[in-house]
Amino acid sequence: MGELKVLGRTTSSNVMKVLWTAAELDLPFVREDVGGPYGGVDTPAYRALNPNGLVPTLLDGGVDGGVAIWESNTICRYLCNKAGETALYPAAPAARGLCERWMDWQLSTLAPHAGIFWIMNVRTPEAQRDPAVLAAKREDMAKALRIVEAALGTQPFLGGARMTLADVALGPWGHRWFALGADQGQFPNMAAWYARLQTRPGYQTHVVKVPLS
Numbered sequence: 001m002g003e004l005k006v007l008g009r010t011t012s013s014n015v016m017k018v019l020w021t022a023a024e025l026d027l028p029f030v031r032e033d034v035g036g037p038y039g040g041v042d043t044p045a046y047r048a049l050n051p052n053g054l055v056p057t058l059l060d061g062g063v064d065g066g067v068a069i070w071e072s073n074t075i076c077r078y079l080c081n082k083a084g085e086t087a088l089y090p091a092a093p094a095a096r097g098l099c100e101r102w103m104d105w106q107l108s109t110l111a112p113h114a115g116i117f118w119i120m121n122v123r124t125p126e127a128q129r130d131p132a133v134l135a136a137k138r139e140d141m142a143k144a145l146r147i148v149e150a151a152l153g154t155q156p157f158l159g160g161a162r163m164t165l166a167d168v169a170l171g172p173w174g175h176r177w178f179a180l181g182a183d184q185g186q187f188p189n190m191a192a193w194y195a196r197l198q199t200r201p202g203y204q205t206h207v208v209k210v211p212l213s
């Protein structure tokens, strides 16, 4: 196996998913800070690897003769495919579908709300935060996360009985939701799931212990 290199700052929720997946799979990797305050996403060299100018990008086998993969959830699947059989990405069609629907849901339904929620609460200087807008964006987020809350009422993890990439895709947002003051009493199933995820060393290292920024 060639060297795996993750390009992306550790504070990105999408980079977190990739680093946590690699940790779950015991796949060694190196990482370079790119994006956010580190910049580097607009250079011709980076755009040649990832035309979106976003992080993460995964390089497998080095830039020369290797492959560059972007889209965080695709990178997570790629890592599982490289690792071989793993419960994180079940092979059986039904189990895989139950896992992957959440991965697509996270990108298509949650991410637009989550991005705005994050910018308003963390990136916007406090003096410029409008309480009415903050409340509206929090409610958009809550409305989406009530779907997660309901699903977790009947099973410990989003894909079923075991942790899968579905939980990896949503896990960074579970942490951020509670870290930004959501009432665990109003999301009890999510709170129990969040506690379950916190038993995973990779979640602790790559999600919980990373500063909110």
Ligand SMILES: N[C@@H](CCC(=O)N[C@@H](CS)C(=O)NCC(=O)O)C(=O)O
Pocket (backbone or CB within 6 Å): 012, 013, 014, 015, 034, 035, 036, 041, 053, 054, 055, 056, 070, 071, 072, 073, 107
């Ligand atoms: N759908 C993409 C979204 C990637 C994305 O939006 N990345 C953000 C960080 S979470 C980014 O690159 N922002 C610009 C930057 O960090 O410079 C994925 O899942 O990889």
